[in-house]
Amino acid sequence: MPRILPGVIAMAAVVVASNILVQHLLGSWLTWGALTYPVAFLVTDIMNRVYGPTAARKVVYAGFVTGVLCSLVAAGMDKTTLRIAVASGAAFLSAQLMDISVFNQLRKYNWWLPPLAASVAGSILDTTVFFTIAFASQLTPIFPADDVSWANELVPLLGHGPVQPLWVSLAVADCGVKLAQAVLALVPFRIVVGNLIQRRAQTN
Numbered sequence: 250m251p252r253i254l255p256g257v258i259a260m261a262a263v264v265v266a267s268n269i270l271v272q273h274l275l276g277s278w279l280t281w282g283a284l285t286y287p288v289a290f291l292v293t294d295i296m297n298r299v300y301g302p303t304a305a306r307k308v309v310y311a312g313f314v315t316g317v318l319c320s321l322v323a324a325g326m327d328k329t330t331l332r333i334a335v336a337s338g339a340a341f342l343s344a345q346l347m348d349i350s351v352f353n354q355l356r357k358y359n360w361w362l363p364p365l366a367a368s369v370a371g372s373i374l375d376t377t378v379f380f381t382i383a384f385a386s387q388l389t390p391i392f393p394a395d396d397v398s399w400a401n402e403l404v405p406l407l408g409h410g411p412v413q414p415l416w417v418s419l420a421v422a423d424c425g426v427k428l429a430q431a432v433l434a435l436v437p438f439r440i441v442v443g444n445l446i447q448r449r450a451q452t453n
Contacts, residue, residue, distance in 0.1 A: 253307060259292045294438060348370065376423055386414070400419070403415075404418065
């Protein structure tokens with residue numbers, strides 16, 4: 250546990266920060282949480298590369314528990330709903346485990362391919378699961394107490410494209426940020442992994 254403690258702390262920090270920042274808008278289609286949440290994929294990939302998939306899963310589960318606790322606190326403060334909480338938890342867990350799986354299948358290839366492909370796959374799954382569960386009108390009968398009619402208002406996609414429910418624009422913008430960060434995260438991934446592997450070699 251001590252060796253993965255930094256990863257657990259980092260993941261918990263990302264989850265807590267994202268749960269707070271998601272309440273603050275950034276432009277018309279995003280929240281500030283969209284900028285912090287993708288860091289979770291970076292944390293998972295670093296732990297996977299340095300310590301392996303079992304350690305990475307432990308970090309993910311710690312992040313999931315942290316997210317559940319954040320949702321309970323937010324619900325008590327009337328800052329979220331059951332539907333949003335379920336969507337958030339399902340998206341986080343499925344996407345992070347997908348990330349680990351894809352990374353493992355590609356870990357023997359060039360250093361940049363596993364984290365990039367894993368983050369891209371995880372990001373697409375995360376966005377799809379979260380926004381579908383949270384806002385799709387087809388799932389309204391499952392969560393009758395949560396009014397998501399505002400998210401299903403028909404608007405041009407990102408303000409300029411074909412008419413779609415508002416939540417589709419939110420999902421596209423969110424996924425775009427995740428994919429951009431998947432590329433940018435390759436730099437800190439390379440640096441942090443290199444440092445951690447060097448430290449492990451020196452202590453062995």
